[in-house]
Amino acid sequence: MDIVLSSARLALRRFAQSDADLLVELDGDPEVMRYLTGGEPTPRDRIETVILPEMLALYDEDPAFGYLAAFEYDTGDFVGWFELRIPEDVPPGPLPAVFELGYRLRRAHWGRGYATEVSRLLVEHAFADFAAVRVFATTMAVNTASRRVLTKVGMSYVGTYYPDLPPIPGAKHGDVVYALSRPVWESRKNTQEH
Numbered sequence: 001m002d003i004v005l006s007s008a009r010l011a012l013r014r015f016a017q018s019d020a021d022l023l024v025e026l027d028g029d030p031e032v033m034r035y036l037t038g039g040e041p042t043p044r045d046r047i048e049t050v051i052l053p054e055m056l057a058l059y060d061e062d063p064a065f066g067y068l069a070a071f072e073y074d075t076g077d078f079v080g081w082f083e084l085r086i087p088e089d090v091p092p093g094p095l096p097a098v099f100e101l102g103y104r105l106r107r108a109h110w111g112r113g114y115a116t117e118v119s120r121l122l123v124e125h126a127f128a129d130f131a132a133v134r135v136f137a138t139t140m141a142v143n144t145a146s147r148r149v150l151t152k153v154g155m156s157y158v159g160t161y162y163p164d165l166p167p168i169p170g171a172k173h174g175d176v177v178y179a180l181s182r183p184v185w186e187s188r189k190n191t192q193e194h
């Protein structure tokens with residue numbers, strides 16, 4: 001495996017077109033998809049023809065890592081994916097150096113600190129290696145676990161917005177934005193070093 005990133009317990013590599021089964025299984029769990037699609041699985045066809053090709057194309061276009069597949073060192077088990085990328089809606093032009101963080105883990109691996117472990121690493125890389133001015137993430141306001149991860153990696157709540165998307169049943173509470181800016185990251189780093 002070509003490891004791109006290692007955390008204490010996980011090895012992360014780029015996705016390949018042959019990884020469709022991993023994503024079909026991940027997105028096939030209604031609990032995983034609860035705060036993303038209201039529990040609807042992603043069809044295999046969409047994964048094979050849209051999602052994976054977009055993920056692969058990003059490796060050439062994105063200055064950060066794009067999407068990485070995570071595996072346990074101990075078992076070799078697929079844990080899920082993490083993303084660090086320029087936001088999807090950024091217009092072409094000079095790089096904004098604003099990066100979006102995201103993650104989606106298999107239910108069997110929740111509650112072990114994996115999301116926090118890798119997200120911390122990605123935030124460090126964003127500022128230290130990719131000259132980020134800001135790292136942000138969005139999640140549904142009701143996604144307590146995800147909000148907790150973002151707080152634990154040092155991000156602060158920025159605000160709530162109501163995306164112009166079809167409502168997801170039972171979750172009309174809006175999305176929240178969390179972010180960490182470079183000056184705050186630098187001041188914390190300096191405090192830790194002294």
Ligand SMILES: CC(C)(COP(=O)(O)OP(=O)(O)OC[C@H]1O[C@@H](n2cnc3c(N)ncnc32)[C@H](O)[C@@H]1OP(=O)(O)O)[C@@H](O)C(=O)NCCC(=O)NCCS
Nearest residue numbers: 032103104105110111112113114115116139144145146148
């Ligand atoms: C959100 C998600 C990535 C969290 O991953 P994880 O590896 O279980 O998170 P961690 O173990 O690092 O836990 C981080 C914190 O969240 C808390 N937490 C985890 N699940 C929780 C839950 N269901 N409710 C409340 N808090 C929860 C943990 O207790 C921990 O906080 P603590 O250290 O203060 O106890 C995982 O649940 C997931 O993939 N969910 C489905 C996809 C998804 O929602 N992705 C995010 C979309 S924006």
